[in-house]
Amino acid sequence: MSPELKELNIKEIHPNPYQPRLNFDPVELSELAQSIIENGLIQPIIVRKSPILGYELIAGERRFRACQLAGLEKIPAIIKELSNDESMKQSIIENLQRADLNPIEEAKAYQNLIQKMELTHDEVATYMGKSRPYITNSLRLLNLPATIKKSLEQAEISQGHARLLLSLDSEEKQLEAFQTILKSNYTVKQLHKFLKTPQTSYKASNIFISEQEKLISQSLGLPVTISLTQSKSGTVKINFANLDDFNRIIDKLN
Incomplete structure (x- = not known):
C-alpha cells in the first residue's frame, strides 16, 4: 500500500517509544507553535496505524508537540504501512537523519538499532551512511559516568572533550579531569595537553x-x-x- 496523506485527529496519535530525541527545548517548541498558528504546519508528520489504537508517530515528534501546544485539533500526516520492526527502524533512522540530536541521544539511538534489530556496528554504519569507527566511538560515549553524560547532553562539554575523557582508565580519573574542564574552561586542545602531563603533577597542582x-x-x-x-x-x-x-x-x- 502506498503512503497516504491525510488529516488526522491529533488525539488519535501516540508517541513512538523509539524516538531518539529525549529533550525538547520549550522555547523552541513555543516559537514553532506560534509559527504553526500563523502559517499552519507545512511539513506533515509520518505515522503508521497502531496495532492497538489510533496511529503511532514515526517521525516529526517536535512538530507534533508544537501542534499540541498550538491547540490544533487535526494535523496533516503521511500514513505508512509498516510492521513493528520496520516502524522502529524507520523511526530511529528518520529521526537520526533529521533531528539535531545531542551525542548521547544519537548514541542511544544506535544502541537501540543494535539491540532491537540485532544489527552489527557495520550494518548500522551502512544504514546511516557513517563509518564503522564513527558508530563505535559514538556508542563508547554511553560508557561515561552519568554526570559526564548529562553534561554532554546539556552541551557543557563537547564530544571532543568526552572522547578524551574516555582515554582515561578509571571513572575516578574521568570525573577528576571532567571537573578540571569545568573549572578551567579547557578547550579540547588544552585538555589534550593537560592529560599528557603526569597525573601526580596535575593532582598536586589541584x-x-x-x-x-x-x-x-x-x-x-x-x-x-x-x-x-x-x-x-x-x-x-x-x-x-x-x-x-x-x-x-x-x-x-x-
Whole structure:
C-alpha cells in the first residue's frame, strides 16, 4: 500500500517509544507553535496505524508537540504501512537523519538499532551512511559516568572533550579531569595537553589551588574560585552578595 496523506485527529496519535530525541527545548517548541498558528504546519508528520489504537508517530515528534501546544485539533500526516520492526527502524533512522540530536541521544539511538534489530556496528554504519569507527566511538560515549553524560547532553562539554575523557582508565580519573574542564574552561586542545602531563603533577597542582582558595576565602569571608590554565595563566573570582561585601574586598586589597 502506498503512503497516504491525510488529516488526522491529533488525539488519535501516540508517541513512538523509539524516538531518539529525549529533550525538547520549550522555547523552541513555543516559537514553532506560534509559527504553526500563523502559517499552519507545512511539513506533515509520518505515522503508521497502531496495532492497538489510533496511529503511532514515526517521525516529526517536535512538530507534533508544537501542534499540541498550538491547540490544533487535526494535523496533516503521511500514513505508512509498516510492521513493528520496520516502524522502529524507520523511526530511529528518520529521526537520526533529521533531528539535531545531542551525542548521547544519537548514541542511544544506535544502541537501540543494535539491540532491537540485532544489527552489527557495520550494518548500522551502512544504514546511516557513517563509518564503522564513527558508530563505535559514538556508542563508547554511553560508557561515561552519568554526570559526564548529562553534561554532554546539556552541551557543557563537547564530544571532543568526552572522547578524551574516555582515554582515561578509571571513572575516578574521568570525573577528576571532567571537573578540571569545568573549572578551567579547557578547550579540547588544552585538555589534550593537560592529560599528557603526569597525573601526580596535575593532582598536586589541584591540591595547591584548592588550598589557596580556602585561605583567600577565609581571609575575605567570601567564596573564592581560582582557575588555572595549562600555560599557568588564570583568573581569581571573588563572589560577593552586597555592597558591604564589595567594600570589604576593596579594603583588603588596599
